[in-house]
Amino acid sequence: MLTVEQAAKQLGLTVLNGGDGLGREIQTVYSCDLLSFVMGRAPADSAWVTVMGNVNAMAVALLADVACVVLAENAALDADALLRAEQNDIVVLQSGQPVFDTALAIHSLLS
Amino acid sequence: MANDTIKLELEVPGDDFTRAGEASSTVKGMLKKLGFSPNVVRKVAIAMYEGEINMVIHGGGGQITVEISPESGVSMSLVDHGPGIPNIELAMQEGWSTAPDSVRNLGFGAGMGLPNMKKYSDEMEILSEVGVGTTVNMKVHLA
Numbered sequence: 655m656l657t658v659e660q661a662a663k664q665l666g667l668t669v670l671n672g673g674d675g676l677g678r679e680i681q682t683v684y685s686c687d688l689l690s691f692v693m694g695r696a697p698a699d700s701a702w703v704t705v706m707g708n709v710n711a712m713a714v715a716l717l718a719d720v721a722c723v724v725l726a727e728n729a730a731l732d733a734d735a736l737l738r739a740e741q742n743d744i745v746v747l748q749s750g751q752p753v754f755d756t757a758l759a760i761h762s763l764l765s
Numbered sequence: 766m767a768n769d770t771i772k773l774e775l776e777v778p779g780d781d782f783t784r785a786g787e788a789s790s791t792v793k794g795m796l797k798k799l800g801f802s803p804n805v806v807r808k809v810a811i812a813m814y815e816g817e818i819n820m821v822i823h824g825g826g827g828q829i830t831v832e833i834s835p836e837s838g839v840s841m842s843l844v845d846h847g848p849g850i851p852n853i854e855l856a857m858q859e860g861w862s863t864a865p866d867s868v869r870n871l872g873f874g875a876g877m878g879l880p881n882m883k884k885y886s887d888e889m890e891i892l893s894e895v896g897v898g899t900t901v902n903m904k905v906h907l908a
Contacts, residue, residue, distance in 0.1 A: 687872060688872055688875045688877075689873055690872075690881065691875055692872075693814065693881055694811065694815075694877055694880070694881035694885070698803065698807055706872050708871060709782070709783050710785065710871055710873070711872065713785060713786030713789075713790070714814075716786070716790060716810075717807075717810040717814045718807070718810075718811060719803070719806075719810070
């Protein structure tokens with residue numbers, strides 16, 4: 655079992671928004687930036703790796719019920735998005751690595 | 766047990782992407798509190814959010830009516846008074862989109878909205894008239 659908090663600590667990810675969701679279990683990893691694809695295809699309880707840090711990405715994370723959002727490439731979480739994440743207990747992490755490397759690192763922790 | 770049905774009326778503002786998803790989030794929260802299964806909650810949330818986004822992008826906003834029944838499931842009726850859909854069959858194809866570049870830059874407009882709604886609802890019908898508006902009725906069953 656891998657929690658969001660464990661993944662953040664082991665990979666040195668920055669916690670942009672934490673809360674109770676840090677204790678949530680990550681089941682798998684999903685990566686995509688097109689929100690309509692994410693909405694229809696991201697598995698529930700996945701760590702979603704993306705560079706989309708806007709308010710719509712937070713809405714998608716909430717409604718698709720992912721375990722956390724991981725912003726790769728140090729992509730920014732804008733102010734509206736942070737507010738939405740805080741209001742809805744969406745955990746948002748940040749990585750300095752590219753999308754693929756970030757997703758692969760989380761996948762390695764799960765394997 | 767018909768009086769157990771809960772009816773919600775929600776407004777969707779047009780062209781306001783910062784508020785898109787509020788109606789779906791409200792319904793999702795209510796379904797979770799009522800104890801619906803995670804699968805049903807997720808199906809309703811995704812189907813409704815895609816519809817909500819379509820209303821913001823294309824319909825100039827509108828109204829969503831949701832009926833929640835512990836016995837039979839969740840019915841949603843999404844009504845806008847936008848330009849209507851000239852060719853519903855074409856609009857249902859994955860990848861077909863008339864969204865402007867400004868919307869694509871936000872991560873939408875991939876032509877997945879209506880197909881996702883079809884995928885995550887158990888019943889769906891589209892009633893649309895050019896120049897008058899569009900109504901999408903969806904239902905998610907309990908099982």
